Amino acid sequence: xxxxxxxxxxxxxxxxxxxxxxxxxxxxxxxxxxxxxxxxxxxxxxxxxxxxxxxxxxxxxxxxxxxxxxxxxxxxxxxxxxxxxxxxxxxxxxxxxxxxxxxxxxxxxxxxxxxxxxxxxxxxxxxxxxxxxxxxxxxxxxxxxxxxxxxxxxxxxxxxxxxxxxxxxxxxxxxxxxxxxxxxxxxxxxxxxxxxxxxxxxxxxxxxxxxxxxxxxxxxxxxxxxxxxxxxxxxxxxxxxxxxxxxxxxxxxxxxxxxxxxxxxxxxxxxx
Amino acid sequence: xxxxxxxxxxxxxxxxxxxxxxxxxxxxxxxxxxxxxxxxxxxxxxxxxxxxxxxxxxxxxxxxxxxxxxxxxxxxxxxxxxxxxxxxxxxxxxxxxxxxxxxxxxxxxxxxxxxxxxxxxxxxxxxxxxxxxxxxxxxxxxxxxxxxxxxxxxxxxxxxxxxxxxxxxxxxxxxxxxxxxxxxxxxxxxxxxxxxxxxxxxxxxxxxxxxxxxxxxxxxxxxxxxxxxxxxxxxxxxxxxxxxxxxxxxxxxxxxxxxxxxxxxxxxxxxxxxxxxxxxxxxxxx
Amino acid sequence: xxxxxxxxxxxxxxxxxxxxxxxxxxxxxxxxxxxxxxxxxxxxxxxxxxxxxxxxxxxxxxxxxxxxxxxxxxxxxxxxxxxxxxxxxxxxxxxxxxxxxxxxxxxxxxxxxxxxxxxxxxxxxxxxxxxxxxxxxxxxxxxxxxxxxxxxxxxxxxxxxxxxxxxxxxxxxxxxxxxxxxxxxxxxxxxxxxxxxxxxxxxxxxxxxxxxxxxxxxxxxxxxxxxxxxxxxxxxxxxxxxxxxxxxxxxxxxxxxxxxx
Numbered sequence: 001x002x003x004x005x006x007x008x009x010x011x012x013x014x015x016x017x018x019x020x021x022x023x024x025x026x027x028x029x030x031x032x033x034x035x036x037x038x039x040x041x042x043x044x045x046x047x048x049x050x051x052x053x054x055x056x057x058x059x060x061x062x063x064x065x066x067x068x069x070x071x072x073x074x075x076x077x078x079x080x081x082x083x084x085x086x087x088x089x090x091x092x093x094x095x096x097x098x099x100x101x102x103x104x105x106x107x108x109x110x111x112x113x114x115x116x117x118x119x120x121x122x123x124x125x126x127x128x129x130x131x132x133x134x135x136x137x138x139x140x141x142x143x144x145x146x147x148x149x150x151x152x153x154x155x156x157x158x159x160x161x162x163x164x165x166x167x168x169x170x171x172x173x174x175x176x177x178x179x180x181x182x183x184x185x186x187x188x189x190x191x192x193x194x195x196x197x198x199x200x201x202x203x204x205x206x207x208x209x210x211x212x213x214x215x216x217x218x219x220x221x222x223x224x225x226x227x228x229x230x231x232x233x234x235x236x237x238x239x240x241x242x243x244x245x246x247x248x249x250x251x252x253x254x255x256x257x258x259x260x261x262x263x264x265x266x267x268x269x270x271x272x
Numbered sequence: 273x274x275x276x277x278x279x280x281x282x283x284x285x286x287x288x289x290x291x292x293x294x295x296x297x298x299x300x301x302x303x304x305x306x307x308x309x310x311x312x313x314x315x316x317x318x319x320x321x322x323x324x325x326x327x328x329x330x331x332x333x334x335x336x337x338x339x340x341x342x343x344x345x346x347x348x349x350x351x352x353x354x355x356x357x358x359x360x361x362x363x364x365x366x367x368x369x370x371x372x373x374x375x376x377x378x379x380x381x382x383x384x385x386x387x388x389x390x391x392x393x394x395x396x397x398x399x400x401x402x403x404x405x406x407x408x409x410x411x412x413x414x415x416x417x418x419x420x421x422x423x424x425x426x427x428x429x430x431x432x433x434x435x436x437x438x439x440x441x442x443x444x445x446x447x448x449x450x451x452x453x454x455x456x457x458x459x460x461x462x463x464x465x466x467x468x469x470x471x472x473x474x475x476x477x478x479x480x481x482x483x484x485x486x487x488x489x490x491x492x493x494x495x496x497x498x499x500x501x502x503x504x505x506x507x508x509x510x511x512x513x514x515x516x517x518x519x520x521x522x523x524x525x526x527x528x529x530x531x532x533x534x535x536x537x538x539x540x541x542x543x544x545x546x547x548x549x550x551x552x553x554x555x556x557x558x
Numbered sequence: 559x560x561x562x563x564x565x566x567x568x569x570x571x572x573x574x575x576x577x578x579x580x581x582x583x584x585x586x587x588x589x590x591x592x593x594x595x596x597x598x599x600x601x602x603x604x605x606x607x608x609x610x611x612x613x614x615x616x617x618x619x620x621x622x623x624x625x626x627x628x629x630x631x632x633x634x635x636x637x638x639x640x641x642x643x644x645x646x647x648x649x650x651x652x653x654x655x656x657x658x659x660x661x662x663x664x665x666x667x668x669x670x671x672x673x674x675x676x677x678x679x680x681x682x683x684x685x686x687x688x689x690x691x692x693x694x695x696x697x698x699x700x701x702x703x704x705x706x707x708x709x710x711x712x713x714x715x716x717x718x719x720x721x722x723x724x725x726x727x728x729x730x731x732x733x734x735x736x737x738x739x740x741x742x743x744x745x746x747x748x749x750x751x752x753x754x755x756x757x758x759x760x761x762x763x764x765x766x767x768x769x770x771x772x773x774x775x776x777x778x779x780x781x782x783x784x785x786x787x788x789x790x791x792x793x794x795x796x797x798x799x800x801x802x803x804x805x806x807x808x809x810x811x812x813x814x815x816x817x818x819x
Binding site for chain 3: 046049051070071072075076079080082084086087088089090100101104105134148149152
Binding site: 418 | 688690711715717718721762766767769772774775776779780782783784787
């Protein structure tokens with residue numbers, strides 16, 4: 001779906017922000033891009049819809065070279081949801097806000113209406129349909145921003161730090177929604193430094209640090225690699241930390257809360 | 273030692289409604305935070321945490337208006353009777369957005385701003401600026417512009433500019449929400465050190481309890497404008513109810529709760545992974 | 559936008575930079591008086607314009623000054639053309655060889671040159687004076703602190719705003735906004751989705767700033783103190799005195815008709 005080949009990027013008159021990135025996001029996959037602030041995560045995903053063009057190397061989206069296509073045509077396939085909803089909300093009503101992209105992409109009036117209504121219902125925003133997006137809470141504004149991209153059903157959905165400032169329940173709801181999209185056959189990429197969220201929900205990860213890829217593969221394997229985490233300024237998720245400590249006692253449960261509970265109960269039964 | 277002193281912050285039946293708002297953001301809040309305490313306030317989004325923070329230095333109601341009932345008393349001063357600039361010398365307030373709260377052209381001037389407002393002599397300002405820079409470990413950033421710093425550095429500058437005014441209470445409203453884990457930890461570590469070293473009372477709002485609950489001496493859980501519970505973090509968090517209102521429990525606690533349900537005796541609910549594992553290590557580990 | 563580059567402080571350590579802003583203001587004032595009230599013809603304007611150059615060289619901002627002037631040149635050309643056509647209109651279009659033609663040409667040229675001279679002078683001031691020092695100078699000249707603070711804050715948030723504008727543009731482009739699409743009016747309308755979020759988030763920011771200022775005792779004392787005070791040094795006195803002396807001399811020479819108008 002997205003193919004990045006030896007991507008180097010720098011802004012004029014500054015150092016390289018991305019240094020030789022190669023990766024592949026296959027169709028229908030669910031991938032996290034993890035890394036500290038300033039690692040180059042946002043810069044990388046801005047290449048996915050052509051907002052930025054490689055200084056060197058190549059980015060292919062659905063087989064299209066991003067250098068040869070406009071942002072508008074690439075954005076139709078790759079939906080990018082920015083971190084701060086206040087950087088995009090502008091319309092008088094939630095309805096218009098969500099319809100914005102659909103109108104830009106030239107959907108017919110009837111279709112616009114149908115899709116907006118559908119996505120508002122799905123994200124539990126329908127009761128705010130005619131309200132100003134500016135008067136909603138932060139969590140709701142984030143959902144409106146998400147809806148305004150989801151509505152045109154891009155093949156790939158990229159979310160930049162979707163969990164920032166979100167409480168536990170909001171994160172859980174977001175996770176459910178993303179899983180539904182993946183189940184429907186969409187490709188979802190989440191850019192984040194929220195290790196806990198990734199460990200709990202996203203199967204595949206790419207770890208980025210200082211403009212380079214430091215690891216990619218199964219999330220739980222990557223996040224239990226102590227050296228890798230230390231080098232990339234990340235902390236292990238709590239579950240991993242617990243597993244490490246348990247393994248020193250000779251307990252090796254599978255990485256899930258239930259398994260840990262089970263293993264601990266057993267250990268207690270066995271000890272005098 | 274702590275209990276002999278009068279409390280740092282008291283909320284007495286505080287209710288507050290923003291102007292043009294229909295619903296109360298705080299509802300009959302009662303709260304008592306002792307001097308030198310490290311209090312963490314948590315709760316789902318929109319529960320009134322930020323509103324509570326702004327009450328402590330009098331921004332609410334002095335600058336915001338609205339309907340204010342009840343009393344907030346900070347070190348014996350009722351916030352209704354003292355202007356914000358006076359309370360500001362008692363209470364430092366650090367905001368969530370790292371960049372917007374820094375409005376000067378250099379870090380040094382940022383830290384000096386409050387002291388200049390107080391009309392302190394130049395030498396005193398200089399000495400206090402340097403002291404604050406050292407306390408936060410940001411002396412190397414002294415002549416830098418705030419906009420070119422990282423989020424973590426910006427928060428430290430914001431904390432320094434409060435600490436320079438030598439407040440007795442430091443209030444931080446989700447200071448790490450926009451930071452990555454490492455920067456977040458380094459900001460929280462610095463706050464913890466200030467609490468221990470200077471004895472300044474800390475009131476900190478945070479969602480991610482796994483990062484902070486073990487540092488807290490008191491945890492306050494808010495829900496829909498009310499204080500749901502307050503007390504020692506282990507005691508407060510060891511409850512399914514907390515999870516039900518949408519607060520994310522640290523995994524060790526969650527596991528301990530599940531263990532307890534299955535008859536595993538838990539005397540001290542664990543906040544950290546090592547504490548959880550000790551439950552089965554049974555002393556043989558050490 | 560080039561014109562504004564000339565207003566942006568360039569950090570250097572030169573004599574020009576070290577001068578007290580108030581001394582530099584004396585200089586700006588002198589040139590302004592000379593170029594607007596004292597002289598009206600092209601030749602003295604050229605002389606005044608040239609007199610600015612050495613200061614730019616001393617302050618090591620010549621290249622920035624030139625780029626400012628290049629930006630200002632367009633406007634100067636406009637001023638020249640409008641003036642010239644206006645004058646020709648009044649006297650009736652005459653042949654280029656007639657003296658009346660020259661009489662219309664020279665004052666128009668002088669107008670354009672006056673404009674460039676003023677731009678160059680102000681530009682040198684701003685290129686070599688940090689916004690902080692400028693604000694401090696204003697405060698020490700008894701301007702209320704609030705105004706000075708507003709100015710420094712505006713300068714402080716320019717880079718932030720620029721960065722934010724970029725993010726907003728990126729976010730809207732990602733939702734299919736095409737800025738270059740459509741006719742003239744449509745293109746202007748295309749900018750609404752960029753301007754609105756910028757304005758709204760600036761308001762939000764302003765609220766935080768106000769809260770942050772109050773939380774740091776803004777308005778506590780009538781007598782605010784300052785970490786840095788500007789000191790009018792000997793060199794500043796000397797520089798100002800020289801500026802005033804030369805200006806006075808020129809005015810005297812002009813009044814005694816030793817110099818052309």
